[in-house]
Amino acid sequence: MSVHTLTVDGVEVAVPDGASLLDAVRAAGAELPTLCHLDGLTPVGACRLCLVELEGSGKLQPACATAAGEGMAVLTQTPQLREWRRMAVELFFAEGNHVCAFCVANGNCELQDVAVTVGMDHSRFPYQYPNRRVDASHPQFAIDHHRCILCTRCVRVCDEIEGAHVWDVANRGAECSIIAGLDQPWGEVAACTSCGKCVDVCPTGAIFRKDDTTAEKEAHRERPQLLRAARDQHQWQNQ
Amino acid sequence: MASPTPLQLRCCAASGCRSAGSEALQAALLAARDQLGGAAEAVTIKPVGCLRLCGRGPLVALDRSGGDGQEPSAGSTELYAELTPEQAPALLAAATGLGDELAAQRLDPAHPFFALQKAVVLEGCGVVNPESIDDALAHGSYAQLKRVLLECTPEQVRDQVKRSGLRGRGGAGYPTGLKWDTVALQPPGPRTVVCNADEGDPGAFMDRSVLESDPHRLIEGMAIAAYAVGADQGYVYVRAEYPLAIERLRLALKQARAKGLLGAGIAGSSFNLRLEVRVGAGAYVCGEETALLASIQGQRGTPRPRPPFPAQVGLWGAPTLINNVETLASIPVILREGGDWYAAIGTEGSKGTKVFALSGAVANTGLVEVPMGTSLRTVVQTIGGGVPGADGPNGGVKAVQTGGPSGGCIPAHLLDTPVDYESLRDLGSMMGSGGLVVMGETTSMPEVARHFMRFSVNESCGKCVPCRAGTVQLAQMLDRFVERRASLADLERLEALCRMVGATSLCGLGQAAPNPVLSTLRYFRQEYQAACREPGQCEPPDACLLQEVTP
Numbered sequence: 001m002s003v004h005t006l007t008v009d010g011v012e013v014a015v016p017d018g019a020s021l022l023d024a025v026r027a028a029g030a031e032l033p034t035l036c037h038l039d040g041l042t043p044v045g046a047c048r049l050c051l052v053e054l055e056g057s058g059k060l061q062p063a064c065a066t067a068a069g070e071g072m073a074v075l076t077q078t079p080q081l082r083e084w085r086r087m088a089v090e091l092f093f094a095e096g097n098h099v100c101a102f103c104v105a106n107g108n109c110e111l112q113d114v115a116v117t118v119g120m121d122h123s124r125f126p127y128q129y130p131n132r133r134v135d136a137s138h139p140q141f142a143i144d145h146h147r148c149i150l151c152t153r154c155v156r157v158c159d160e161i162e163g164a165h166v167w168d169v170a171n172r173g174a175e176c177s178i179i180a181g182l183d184q185p186w187g188e189v190a191a192c193t194s195c196g197k198c199v200d201v202c203p204t205g206a207i208f209r210k211d212d213t214t215a216e217k218e219a220h221r222e223r224p225q226l227l228r229a230a231r232d233q234h235q236w237q238n239q
Numbered sequence: 240m241a242s243p244t245p246l247q248l249r250c251c252a253a254s255g256c257r258s259a260g261s262e263a264l265q266a267a268l269l270a271a272r273d274q275l276g277g278a279a280e281a282v283t284i285k286p287v288g289c290l291r292l293c294g295r296g297p298l299v300a301l302d303r304s305g306g307d308g309q310e311p312s313a314g315s316t317e318l319y320a321e322l323t324p325e326q327a328p329a330l331l332a333a334a335t336g337l338g339d340e341l342a343a344q345r346l347d348p349a350h351p352f353f354a355l356q357k358a359v360v361l362e363g364c365g366v367v368n369p370e371s372i373d374d375a376l377a378h379g380s381y382a383q384l385k386r387v388l389l390e391c392t393p394e395q396v397r398d399q400v401k402r403s404g405l406r407g408r409g410g411a412g413y414p415t416g417l418k419w420d421t422v423a424l425q426p427p428g429p430r431t432v433v434c435n436a437d438e439g440d441p442g443a444f445m446d447r448s449v450l451e452s453d454p455h456r457l458i459e460g461m462a463i464a465a466y467a468v469g470a471d472q473g474y475v476y477v478r479a480e481y482p483l484a485i486e487r488l489r490l491a492l493k494q495a496r497a498k499g500l501l502g503a504g505i506a507g508s509s510f511n512l513r514l515e516v517r518v519g520a521g522a523y524v525c526g527e528e529t530a531l532l533a534s535i536q537g538q539r540g541t542p543r544p545r546p547p548f549p550a551q552v553g554l555w556g557a558p559t560l561i562n563n564v565e566t567l568a569s570i571p572v573i574l575r576e577g578g579d580w581y582a583a584i585g586t587e588g589s590k591g592t593k594v595f596a597l598s599g600a601v602a603n604t605g606l607v608e609v610p611m612g613t614s615l616r617t618v619v620q621t622i623g624g625g626v627p628g629a630d631g632p633n634g635g636v637k638a639v640q641t642g643g644p645s646g647g648c649i650p651a652h653l654l655d656t657p658v659d660y661e662s663l664r665d666l667g668s669m670m671g672s673g674g675l676v677v678m679g680e681t682t683s684m685p686e687v688a689r690h691f692m693r694f695s696v697n698e699s700c701g702k703c704v705p706c707r708a709g710t711v712q713l714a715q716m717l718d719r720f721v722e723r724r725a726s727l728a729d730l731e732r733l734e735a736l737c738r739m740v741g742a743t744s745l746c747g748l749g750q751a752a753p754n755p756v757l758s759t760l761r762y763f764r765q766e767y768q769a770a771c772r773e774p775g776q777c778e779p780p781d782a783c784l785l786q787e788v789t790p
Contacts (some may be wrong), residue, residue, distance in 0.1 A: 093710070150701065175701070
């Protein structure tokens with residue numbers, strides 16, 4: 001297998017062919033905030049938090065969805081990138097209704113985590129207070145669209161890992177929303193296997209178990225990667 | 240060639256004139272010819288594509304003595320504007336020399352609007368009957384396809400395109416020959432050609448006019464492109480808002496298949512090509528190439544990060560050539576006249592001609608094809624006639640908007656800028672697909688910016704957060720300026736968010752969405768400042784900015 005050597009913030013790393021820039025950043029011991037990316041799912045490059053600058057070109061690329069190449073010089077923490085990351089997190093908070101105090105995911109929320117990482121203590125953009133739906137028609141789970149950041153992890157895990165494709169995205173722009181089936185109540189979608197993978201991967205408290213109340217959600221965001229490794233490489237957790 | 244016709248009336252049957260009643264006019268002409276008899280019976284009445292001056296439709300061209308294929312500007316041709324069905328007998332009388340009632344509606348072919356145009360892409364537009372392949376063949380359609388299949392290797396075709404210096408007419412201006420090479424030189428396997436006819440910019444109707452007026456030219460261009468890159472299937476992605484274009488394109492494809500100019504073993508060669516139409520579903524973002532490909536594949540039309548570029552990984556994973564309508568429609572002429580001939584037109588970096596859709600506050604609205612490097616002043620004032628009823632050195636023009644929601648506003652004092660890719664980009668605008676919207680002195684620039692930002696809000700696909708949420712915030716900030724309740728700190732926030740959305744959005748549409756704001760800020764900043772509350776208290780301006788913005 002061929003290997004690419006590149007630098008991440010001046011640190012030299014070698015990664016196998018096919019690795020992403022995010023893999024390279026991690027190999028260099030650096031950290032990048034991510035929201036839409038989840039190991040084991042196809043990257044989409046939508047949240048723009050893992051944008052890095054390629055030195056020389058000045059171009060910004062999403063580290064999760066860009067292949068590492070020989071001789072690249074990646075910058076992950078320029079002042080400009082940090083400022084734009086913070087603005088992106090502010091935009092996430094301003095476009096939904098994120099109230100940590102009584103959220104099921106409080107303390108176990110990736111949006112909360114990235115806000116801490118990028119140093120966002122308030123949003124400079126006015127809150128939009130959208131009027132969205134809550135769907136509690138499923139016997140075990142519920143989805144509160146107010147907390148949804150449209151990362152599409154649920155869409156991808158259901159399609160790529162579970163193979164049920166219950167979830168998809170409807171409408172466009174600020175009107176986008178995650179829908180079950182053909183925009184039906186979740187509980188009426190026969191394709192849903194109630195596997196709970198969408199609950200496991202949801203970065204916020206948007207999809208949750210009805211049993212859980214404030215700050216009780218436990219997500220298992222490592223599971224898609226474990227399942228994919230099991231299927232693709234026949235590596236099992238208990239081996 | 241068709242036999243010369245002594246008298247011919249070419250009736251515009253494209254969307255602009257149809258909306259002004261050209262169908263009824265043509266029916267009235269046919270009825271009047273039957274009724275009048277005599278000399279009128281010798282008059283050929285032919286539906287054709289766009290006759291350019293859309294704002295004064297319905298238009299009819301009268302070829303008095305020349306044969307088929309006369310340039311509209313030739314001396315033997317007269318053009319009549321704003322005709323009504325009731326005037327059909329009078330028009331026939333004028334044709335047969337029995338009257339001149341319509342002298343007031345006769346346009347001067349020497350007028351700069353016609354005289355300064357150079358028809359390359361549009362050479363068959365307004366001349367051929369768009370619904371007849373026989374007429375198109377008589378005017379030379381498919382001759383270059385047959386020739387290259389017989390005489391040229393794909394490399395030779397690509398070489399001519401490279402020599403021509405043609406750049407993508409969809410807006411970005413990527414060198415076409417280079418793109419063709421990139422697709423052709425991918426590892427062996429299937430390839431696809433795609434024509435992007437999802438012309439969504441407000442005020443742009445160049446591609447629609449080509450599709451409605453001369454669809455066979457596009458099909459020939461696509462077939463040549465497919466041959467040059469080794470593709471055997473192709474799609475024309477047309478927006479659903481162009482029903483007439485779709486109808487004529489589908490008819491043209493059917494006719495071309497029946498004539499053996501598409502399908503298996505084209506024109507006796509071993510080259511095969513299957514071409515299909517795909518109709519969009521009303522999303523502006525599907526004009527972005529990766530979203531367009533997703534839409535063709537039946538998926539949600541959202542862009543994906545590039546690289547890999549469609550030329551490497553495109554439709555169903557195969558290398559895919561995506562070109563705009565105008566780009567592909569230039570190909571037959573380039574091969575007929577040679578790449579060097581084409582490269583001799585235009586400027587150093589921007590070769591050939593460009594079709595513009597001229598609209599807004601301008602006397603002559605319509606379709607204009609001029610050599611690259613023509614100044615904006617020539618296009619807007621000389622050809623367009625400036626703002627109706629206004630005078631002065633800039634003809635009442637305040638600004639010209641180019642490139643739609645991705646472009647910017649060029650102020651009147653820069654009207655002498657030559658129209659080419661680099662000059663427009665340096666001014667903070669872009670060539671775009673070719674919409675030119677002229678704005679008069681009374682236009683408020685923050686309102687223009689808000690108009691385009693609202694367009695971006697509505698058309699954002701919602702995939703990435705800077706475009707989905709950032710454009711909403713930008714539009715609300717612009718509300719404050721339009722309603723004159725902004726502060727100078729808002730101006731700073733506006734610029735900062737514009738830079739963020741521009742730099743971090745996933746696709747070109749999000750990246751370009753702030754351009755209308757940034758370009759109006761660049762040239763009309765005082766209008767934004769005047770919209771701020773108590774601007775007098777902010778001297779020097781920096782003092783209050785620093786206090787309010789620093790977190």
